[in-house]
Amino acid sequence: MLVALSLPAFALTLDHTPLKVGQPATLTVTGATPGAVVGVVYSLAGEGAGPCPPQLGGQCLGVLSPTLYGTTVANAQGRATFQIVVPAAAPLVDVALQAAQVGAAPAVSPALTSPLLGTWVGNAYLDVDVSRSELRHLWSFDGVLTVDSRAVDTTLELPDLEVLGALDLSYGVVDDVRLPALVSLGWLHARTALYRAPSMRITLDSLPEIGSTDPSALDVRDGDIEIHAPLLTRIGTEFRLDEFNAPTATVVLDLPILDRVGSLMLLNLNGVPALDTLTTIDGQLSLGSLRDPGALDAFPALETVGTNGLGTAISITGSAFTSIDRIGTDTLLVGSGAGQQAFDIRFNPALTSINALPLTTTVPARFGIVSSNAALPTCVAEAVRARTDTFGDCRLNLADACSGAQPNSYDCL
Numbered sequence: 285m286l287v288a289l290s291l292p293a294f295a296l297t298l299d300h301t302p303l304k305v306g307q308p309a310t311l312t313v314t315g316a317t318p319g320a321v322v323g324v325v326y327s328l329a330g331e332g333a334g335p336c337p338p339q340l341g342g343q344c345l346g347v348l349s350p351t352l353y354g355t356t357v358a359n360a361q362g363r364a365t366f367q368i369v370v371p372a373a374a375p376l377v378d379v380a381l382q383a384a385q386v387g388a389a390p391a392v393s394p395a396l397t398s399p400l401l402g403t404w405v406g407n408a409y410l411d412v413d414v415s416r417s418e419l420r421h422l423w424s425f426d427g428v429l430t431v432d433s434r435a436v437d438t439t440l441e442l443p444d445l446e447v448l449g450a451l452d453l454s455y456g457v458v459d460d461v462r463l464p465a466l467v468s469l470g471w472l473h474a475r476t477a478l479y480r481a482p483s484m485r486i487t488l489d490s491l492p493e494i495g496s497t498d499p500s501a502l503d504v505r506d507g508d509i510e511i512h513a514p515l516l517t518r519i520g521t522e523f524r525l526d527e528f529n530a531p532t533a534t535v536v537l538d539l540p541i542l543d544r545v546g547s548l549m550l551l552n553l554n555g556v557p558a559l560d561t562l563t564t565i566d567g568q569l570s571l572g573s574l575r576d577p578g579a580l581d582a583f584p585a586l587e588t589v590g591t592n593g594l595g596t597a598i599s600i601t602g603s604a605f606t607s608i609d610r611i612g613t614d615t616l617l618v619g620s621g622a623g624q625q626a627f628d629i630r631f632n633p634a635l636t637s638i639n640a641l642p643l644t645t646t647v648p649a650r651f652g653i654v655s656s657n658a659a660l661p662t663c664v665a666e667a668v669r670a671r672t673d674t675f676g677d678c679r680l681n682l683a684d685a686c687s688g689a690q691p692n693s694y695d696c697l
Contacts, residue, residue, distance in 0.1 A: 296393035298324070298383040302444060302465075304401045304423050306372035312365050313383040313393065316358035320387050324366055325350035327380045331395045339386040346395035347380040358385070376402045376421035401444055410440075419445070423465075428452055442466075450498065453484070464489040471498035471521075476507025476530070483508035488516065496520030496546065506530045512538040521546035522567070528552045531575070550574065556582045565589040568596055569611070574603040577634065586612030590649065593620040597649055598627040607637040614642050618672075619649020626652045626674050635660045643671045652676040662686040 295315045303309050316322050327347040334345030358364045379400055383393040399421045407427035408414040424447040432455045441462040448466060453474035467490050476484045492515050494501045500522040506529040516539055523545045527533045537557045547567030555576040562583055569589050590597025597619040618626045626649035635657045652674035654665035663686040665678035
C-alpha cells in the first residue's frame with residue numbers, strides 16, 4: 285500500500301533588506317491571511333528542528349532555540365512588515381529567521397539564514413589579514429583588498445558586499461570573481477597568466493561606475509578575460525586592457541551601456557573589443573601593438589575624445605591594421621585646443637589606407653602625426669592632415685608623388 289506523504293506547502297514567505305549592524309532593516313512577510321497575527325523569530329543557533337508551539341496547530345518551527353522578535357497584523361494584501369534596527373553590538377555571524385502566522389489558519393514560512401553585515405576600515409590581504417568568512421559578513425570594505433599568492437581558492441564570491449575601496453588581483457590567483465551587490469568601487473587591477481590563473485571572469489551585476497581614486501580605474505592584463513558589468517556606465521579614469529604576456533588570449537566585454545571612460549588603452553590585443561555604446565573618452569584613446577590584421581572600424585557611438593587637453597587624443601601605433609576605416613562618429617570632436625596633439629599614427633607596417641576622420645570631424649587640437657607607416661602612401665597621410673586641418677610630421681611613409689612636396693620641418697620625405 286502506497287501512502288502519499290503531504291509535505292508542508294509554505295503559504296508564507298519571508299524576505300528582508302540587508303541586515304547591517306547598527307542600521308535599519310525591513311523584514312517583509314507575504315502570503316499571510318489578511319488580518320491575521322504574524323510573528324518573526326530569530327536564532328543565532330541556526331536552522332534545525334525547532335519547537336512546535338500550540339499556537340501553530342501542530343506545525344513546528346525550523347530554527348533552533350528561537351527568540352520572538354515581535355508580532356504585527358497582516359494588511360488586506362496579506363503583507364506584514366517589521367521595521368527593525370540591527371544592534372550595533374551584534375556579532376558578525378549568520379542569523380536564522382522564520383515567520384509564523386497564528387490563529388484560525390496557522391502557518392510558517394521556510395526558515396531563512398542570512399549574514400549580519402558589518403564594515404572593514406583599512407587595507408587587507410585575503411586569507412592573511414581577513415578571512416573569506418569575515419568578508420562574507422561585510423557590506424562595506426573601504427580600503428584595498430589584495431588577493432595574492434597566499435590565497436588558496438580560485439573563486440571570490442561576496443554576495444552582500446556593496447562598497448569596496450579597491451580590489452587588487454595583481455597576482456592572478458582567482459579565476460572567478462563575483463560581486464553581485466557591489467555598487468561602489470574605487471579601482472580594480474588584475475593579472476592572470478603570469479601567475480596561477482590563465483583566465484579570469486569578473487561579474488559585477490549592480491555596479492554603475494568605477495571611480496577615480498587611482499590613475500587606472502580598471503586595469504586587466506595577461507590572460508583570457510571576461511568582464512560582465514551590465515549596469516556599468518562610467519569608468520572614471522583609465523580603462524586598460526593589455527595582453528603583452530599572453531599573445532593568444534581572448535577578451536570578452538559585456539558592457540552593454542558603458543558610455544564614458546577617462547581614457548582607453550587597448551594594447552597587445554588580438555582585436556578591438558566591441559564598445560559600441562561608448563560616447564566619450566575624456567583623455568587618450570590608445571591602440572598599441574594590436575594584432576588584428578583587418579580593418580579598424582570601431583567605437584561607432586564615440587562623439588568626443590581627448591577633450592581634457594592632456595596628451596595625444598588618438599594614438600594608433602605598432603598595430604597590424606591594413607586600414608583605418610572608422611574611429612567614432614563622422615562628427616567626432618578630437619582634442620580641446622591648438623596646443624594639443626590630435627592624433628599619432630605611426631609604425632603600423634601593414635597600413636595602406638585611412639578613411640577615418642572625415643571632413644565632418646571637428647579637430648580643435650591642431651597637431652597631428654602620420655609617420656613611419658611603411659605601406660601607407662604619403663598622399664594618404666597628407667590627405668588626413670588636409671581634411672582635419674592639422675599640421676605635423678608625415679615623413680617615412682611609402683614614397684609617392686606627395687613625398688617632399690611640403691618645404692617645412694614636417695616635410696613628407
